[in-house]
Amino acid sequence: MYWLKIMLDSFWPFVAAGLIFTVPLSLLSFALGLCLGFLTALARLYGGRVLSSVARFYVWVIRGTPLLVQLFLIFYGLPNLGIVLDAFPAALIGFTLNMGAYTSEILRAAISSISPGQWEAAFSIGMSWPQAMRRTILPQAARVATPPLANSFIGLVKDTSLAAAITVPELFQSAQRVAAATYEPLILYSEAALIYLMFSSVLSALQSRLEERLGKHLSPLEARR
Amino acid sequence: MIELSGIAMSYGQTPVLHGVDLALPKGSVTALIGPSGGGKSTLLRCVNLLGIPQAGSLKVGDIEIVFNARARPRRDEILRVRRRTGMIFQAFNLFPHRSAVRNVMEGLTAVLGWEEERARARAIELLTKVGLEGKAEAYPAALSGGQQQRVAIARALAHSPELLLCDEPTSALDPELAAEVVETLRALAAEGVTMLMATHDLRLAASVAREVVFLDKGRIVESGSPQDIFARPREERTQAFVSTLTDFVSDSMGI
Numbered sequence: 001m002y003w004l005k006i007m008l009d010s011f012w013p014f015v016a017a018g019l020i021f022t023v024p025l026s027l028l029s030f031a032l033g034l035c036l037g038f039l040t041a042l043a044r045l046y047g048g049r050v051l052s053s054v055a056r057f058y059v060w061v062i063r064g065t066p067l068l069v070q071l072f073l074i075f076y077g078l079p080n081l082g083i084v085l086d087a088f089p090a091a092l093i094g095f096t097l098n099m100g101a102y103t104s105e106i107l108r109a110a111i112s113s114i115s116p117g118q119w120e121a122a123f124s125i126g127m128s129w130p131q132a133m134r135r136t137i138l139p140q141a142a143r144v145a146t147p148p149l150a151n152s153f154i155g156l157v158k159d160t161s162l163a164a165a166i167t168v169p170e171l172f173q174s175a176q177r178v179a180a181a182t183y184e185p186l187i188l189y190s191e192a193a194l195i196y197l198m199f200s201s202v203l204s205a206l207q208s209r210l211e212e213r214l215g216k217h218l219s220p221l222e223a224r225r
Numbered sequence: 226m227i228e229l230s231g232i233a234m235s236y237g238q239t240p241v242l243h244g245v246d247l248a249l250p251k252g253s254v255t256a257l258i259g260p261s262g263g264g265k266s267t268l269l270r271c272v273n274l275l276g277i278p279q280a281g282s283l284k285v286g287d288i289e290i291v292f293n294a295r296a297r298p299r300r301d302e303i304l305r306v307r308r309r310t311g312m313i314f315q316a317f318n319l320f321p322h323r324s325a326v327r328n329v330m331e332g333l334t335a336v337l338g339w340e341e342e343r344a345r346a347r348a349i350e351l352l353t354k355v356g357l358e359g360k361a362e363a364y365p366a367a368l369s370g371g372q373q374q375r376v377a378i379a380r381a382l383a384h385s386p387e388l389l390l391c392d393e394p395t396s397a398l399d400p401e402l403a404a405e406v407v408e409t410l411r412a413l414a415a416e417g418v419t420m421l422m423a424t425h426d427l428r429l430a431a432s433v434a435r436e437v438v439f440l441d442k443g444r445i446v447e448s449g450s451p452q453d454i455f456a457r458p459r460e461e462r463t464q465a466f467v468s469t470l471t472d473f474v475s476d477s478m479g480i
Contacts, residue, residue, distance in 0.1 A: 126336040126384065
């Protein structure tokens, strides 16, 4: 029962590392990334030539380069320019930039999917553009965007394990440390994988609840689509 | 009184309206008829500035806007015009994420800043008027097309507009549901609501409107009472169009 003891001994420290680093890093970079993604989507859709080119360039660079390389650039590369960041803020910046690029495309698609008639109806009752966006378009776009956004979020939770490579003591790094000390990589990495699975299961459940709430106005036929 | 004069508009290089004049006295009910692409919808949308003309002028009560191709009207002018007009659409365009009563309340609470309770009372009053007080809490997806269009009418009337614009209000409905909507519009016309509608629906044009305007290739060809336009059209182009509307049924039935 040696392996069981290793698992039990390490379980709470791993969960703690998850709760202290993985979860806040995921939540913060998702929230900030979503804001950045929304601004980027607006720039792409309505920003005119200059802003939309800037947005396109940003998405092109972030999507076209590996996340791990971006993290290394921010944490190990920027000090050469005199910008020295702690590991956590460096990871947060990297993940936020990444989320911003991916979610901007999701939001752009979701906003464009709402029929122009909805804008016209909102304008015809006297709404300004921001009001129409906030009260009419976004609530409908949110329903369209929820499944792909949840995809990105769950992907992000798992990608935060890359932060181990820039010294953030998150869940995966804890597993690495214990595995190195005990020579039980199979057990410990399986355990880490299980804890990631636990976290993302909670998110999947939340996604279903959110989709249900956002779709309560739909007829049964539409809801099944 | 709403007045359009010399309205000209083009989409890119394609001209759609060539200097259209139209006066809508208080209480008048005007139908725009004519072939698709003739400029009916475009003209309608110029009235509440969903489309901005390149030339001409628009007068809604004390607001007067003179258009030119270089500058859009000011934002607050556009919003003021929209708050004094209401519009219903061929595809209804109800807000699918809000219940019927919330659709009607939306402009009152979000735009005019009314209190929730006052807005709800007004919305229920309007839903009752269009015969849908029992459907207040239903979402649009649970309503028939005719019911949705009646909710849309209530929504368009909520802020007491001086003019109701109707863009093909019955074209997406089967004849029975269309009759529901025609009835509702007829009742409003009888109450003195000023209306401008673009339509292919003969019933609507002939029995609700008191003035019919035939629009073709972006110009007003002829206008007059429904009797004049449908029974005694003067212009050849009008005769040709009107006969396609009316002859088909009698010909094919051998009447």
